[in-house]
Amino acid sequence: MNELFQSIETLPGVGAARAAKYKKLGIATPFDLLYHFPRTYIDYSSPIYISDAEPMTQAVVRCTVTKKMHPQYIRKGFTIYKLIATDGISDFTIVFYNNPYTHQAMQIDREYYVYGKVTGGMLHREMQSPQIQKVEQAVLLQPVYPQTTGLTSAMIRTNMQKALSYLSCESTMETLTDALQEQYDLCSLTDALYGVHMPNSTEQLAAARRRLAFEELLLFQLGTRMLRTRAKVHNIEPMSKDTDLQAYYQGLPFALTGAQQAAIDDILRDLCSNQPMNRLLQGDVGSGKTAVAAAACAFAAKNGVQSVLMAPTEILAQQHYHTLCNFLAPIGLTPVLLTGSMRAKEKREVKSKIANGETMVAVGTHAVIQKDTQFQNLGLVITDEQHRFGVAQRAALAEKGGVPHKLVMSATPIPRTLALIIYGDLDVTVLNEMPKGRLPIETFAVTGGYRERAYGFIRQHLDAGEQAYLVCAMIEESEQMENIQAAESYAETLRNGAFAAYRIGLLHGKMKSAEKERVMADMKAHNLDILVCTTVVEVGVDVPNATIILIENADRFGLAQLHQLRGRVGRGTQQSYCILVTDSKNEESRERLKIMSRTTNGFTIAEEDLKLRGPGDFFGNAQHGIPPMMQTALTGDMPLVAQTQNAAAQILAADPFLTKPEHNSMKLAVYRLFAKNGENGLN
Ligand code: ADP
Ligand code: MG
Numbered sequence: 001m002n003e004l005f006q007s008i009e010t011l012p013g014v015g016a017a018r019a020a021k022y023k024k025l026g027i028a029t030p031f032d033l034l035y036h037f038p039r040t041y042i043d044y045s046s047p048i049y050i051s052d053a054e055p056m057t058q059a060v061v062r063c064t065v066t067k068k069m070h071p072q073y074i075r076k077g078f079t080i081y082k083l084i085a086t087d088g089i090s091d092f093t094i095v096f097y098n099n100p101y102t103h104q105a106m107q108i109d110r111e112y113y114v115y116g117k118v119t120g121g122m123l124h125r126e127m128q129s130p131q132i133q134k135v136e137q138a139v140l141l142q143p144v145y146p147q148t149t150g151l152t153s154a155m156i157r158t159n160m161q162k163a164l165s166y167l168s169c170e171s172t173m174e175t176l177t178d179a180l181q182e183q184y185d186l187c188s189l190t191d192a193l194y195g196v197h198m199p200n201s202t203e204q205l206a207a208a209r210r211r212l213a214f215e216e217l218l219l220f221q222l223g224t225r226m227l228r229t230r231a232k233v234h235n236i237e238p239m240s241k242d243t244d245l246q247a248y249y250q251g252l253p254f255a256l257t258g259a260q261q262a263a264i265d266d267i268l269r270d271l272c273s274n275q276p277m278n279r280l281l282q283g284d285v286g287s288g289k290t291a292v293a294a295a296a297c298a299f300a301a302k303n304g305v306q307s308v309l310m311a312p313t314e315i316l317a318q319q320h321y322h323t324l325c326n327f328l329a330p331i332g333l334t335p336v337l338l339t340g341s342m343r344a345k346e347k348r349e350v351k352s353k354i355a356n357g358e359t360m361v362a363v364g365t366h367a368v369i370q371k372d373t374q375f376q377n378l379g380l381v382i383t384d385e386q387h388r389f390g391v392a393q394r395a396a397l398a399e400k401g402g403v404p405h406k407l408v409m410s411a412t413p414i415p416r417t418l419a420l421i422i423y424g425d426l427d428v429t430v431l432n433e434m435p436k437g438r439l440p441i442e443t444f445a446v447t448g449g450y451r452e453r454a455y456g457f458i459r460q461h462l463d464a465g466e467q468a469y470l471v472c473a474m475i476e477e478s479e480q481m482e483n484i485q486a487a488e489s490y491a492e493t494l495r496n497g498a499f500a501a502y503r504i505g506l507l508h509g510k511m512k513s514a515e516k517e518r519v520m521a522d523m524k525a526h527n528l529d530i531l532v533c534t535t536v537v538e539v540g541v542d543v544p545n546a547t548i549i550l551i552e553n554a555d556r557f558g559l560a561q562l563h564q565l566r567g568r569v570g571r572g573t574q575q576s577y578c579i580l581v582t583d584s585k586n587e588e589s590r591e592r593l594k595i596m597s598r599t600t601n602g603f604t605i606a607e608e609d610l611k612l613r614g615p616g617d618f619f620g621n622a623q624h625g626i627p628p629m630m631q632t633a634l635t636g637d638m639p640l641v642a643q644t645q646n647a648a649a650q651i652l653a654a655d656p657f658l659t660k661p662e663h664n665s666m667k668l669a670v671y672r673l674f675a676k677n678g679e680n681g682l683n
Contacts, residue, residue: 038143224424251330283431285567305379338364413602544572554580
């Protein structure tokens with residue numbers, strides 16, 4: 001059991017180089033490896049005839065080799081190796097490029113499963129560079145792990161077998177009591193881990209996945225519920241000195257929407273109680289969350305309590321600072337700004353104003369505020385997470401000067417059913433109404449053939465003094481390097497071609513944050529006409545003059561993510577446009593993109609995405625800290641979700657902080673889950 005928690009390098013077959021690659025995936029120990037789940041499985045159990053295979057798709061065929069051809073030397077460094085095989089009905093050619101080993105290993109008259117891309121005409125098919133297995137030794141359900149450069153699924157499978165061997169039968173790792181396993185008909189942890197990494201049958205795999213999803217959901221809910229209980233035990237002084245916000249409302253440059261007013265009412269009710277607020281304010285991009293946050297700050301200040309608003313980046317902090325200054329000036333409040341790039345002297349001055357209570361409202365980046373800022377009487381912490389809704393961020397909310405009220409703002413629309421689980425520790429307020437007078441963004445889904453025309457359309461708008469985002473990205477994280485190259489070469493192509501006359505900036509994930517912020521600031525200051533970016537384009541940054549966003553390979557994104565990207569435009573008074581480019585022939589992806597043209601309501605989009613895609617990557621690759629099995633269950637298996645809700649409630653009713661010995665492993669696992677996702681908010 002100890003072996004499981006040693007460095008991954010102690011695993012036989014893992015050297016320093018491979019260990020480094022594992023670390024990149026967040027895998028530091030054999031234990032972590034066991035929780036690195038397959039992305040999918042190659043099913044060798046139901047091979048098809050090659051004549052039935054759809055050309056250009058991957059297929060599994062069971063075949064016998066009938067002939068080996070001589071290698072064809074095409075040129076230096078390029079040799080083609082071919083074999084002829086039969087599946088009992090037709091002959092086909094198996095082709096390997098520069099791979100003498102597999103060619104050598106395959107023997108005439110032996111039976112193999114081959115898995116690869118099928119090409120060729122109806123009369124004679126080929127299979128390109130297949131993976132092969134001898135029939136008598138075949139693993140029928142072969143896991144495929146998320147791709148990382150230099151780490152193949154085959155390597156991971158080999159290492160995984162070793163890691164699995166460290167699990168004993170009565171594993172002390174087991175998080176679910178026997179009673180729970182029995183009540184909910186779940187297999188043991190050891191069986192589940194074997195079942196998910198080395199399944200013998202689809203039934204075994206299904207049972208393993210169900211058990212692991214149950215576990216993740218349960219641990220997650222136990223954690224969030226414990227956070228909530230812990231928050232509730234404090235008894236704090238209600239803010240009841242001065243409850244009139246009329247002057248604030250009258251000072252605003254607009255009338256609040258009904259939803260904003262209702263949200264403010266929710267928050268004020270919390271602030272007036274003797275329990276600390278733990279509230280999530282969920283509102284689509286542009287729904288006006290800042291005005292709600294400012295109202296809370298105004299209310300706290302009137303009651304002699306300091307507030308802080310934290311943003312994930314410097315540029316967002318500055319933006320919030322300016323907005324808050326505007327909103328709060330009419331009632332005589334002067335916020336201060338605290339960010340990393342400020343001079344030391346300036347920082348000192350601001351910090352002393354915060355410490356001596358001269359200022360009631362501080363705005364800054366998470367990092368700077370959390371580091372060493374002393375408040376005189378901090379009572380309200382507002383975090384603008386933009387699109388992230390991770391466990392980590394919530395668990396890590398700064399606790400300074402006693403137990404402050406906490407408000408988290410998120411722009412990720414999540415269907416209600418999911419929100420109840422994911423935000424189990426928070427009260428949720430939804431801003432489901434947009435300020436009046438917004439022009440909805442016009443969205444078009446087009447094929448690549450339309451690209452030149454789209455560029456022309458963009459040029460017209462640039463000539464009118466507007467700006468555009470061009471998003472070009474693959475979404476698989478493993479392809480990050482390619483992404484950057486893709487973005488760089490895309491920008492280069494535009495500079496030399498369609499947009500030679502315009503100022504083009506580039507933004508991608510590998511840039512240093514200072515560099516990113518400089519590019520965003522350039523965009524904001526209209527020193528750029530076009531920003532070419534991968535998906536990192538800073539969410540929440542307001543460039544009201546940007547009116548067009550064109551997204552390449554739009555079919556590769558989740559709808560929720562497309563919606564976030566689209567939210568970069570439509571922030572000013574001008575009509576804005578979103579152009580989704582796709583060459584996908586896939587019915588489903590076209591249908592999904594149509595939803596984007598039909599509605600701009602993030603919640604509707606989230607619900608539709610969920611319905612359409614069911615289990616899968618509804619969450620896109622957002623940084624959310626939601627474990628993988630749980631994601632799948634949340635989007636597909638509602639009965640399981642309900643079972644875990646019951647189980648969590650039952651367990652905590654009997655043992656609120658999991659202090660009973662039989663819950664020890666469970667408690668450790670809860671801590672591990674929350675720690676893995678960031679700081680240790682549970683301790
Ligand atoms: P988000 O919810 O995305 O953070 P913001 O708070 O940045 O949205 O608000 C988006 C824009 O809408 C800002 O320019 C803000 O001043 C404006 N706004 C907010 N509330 C209203 C309202 N009730 N009426 C008109 N404009 C509003
Ligand atoms: Mg905002």
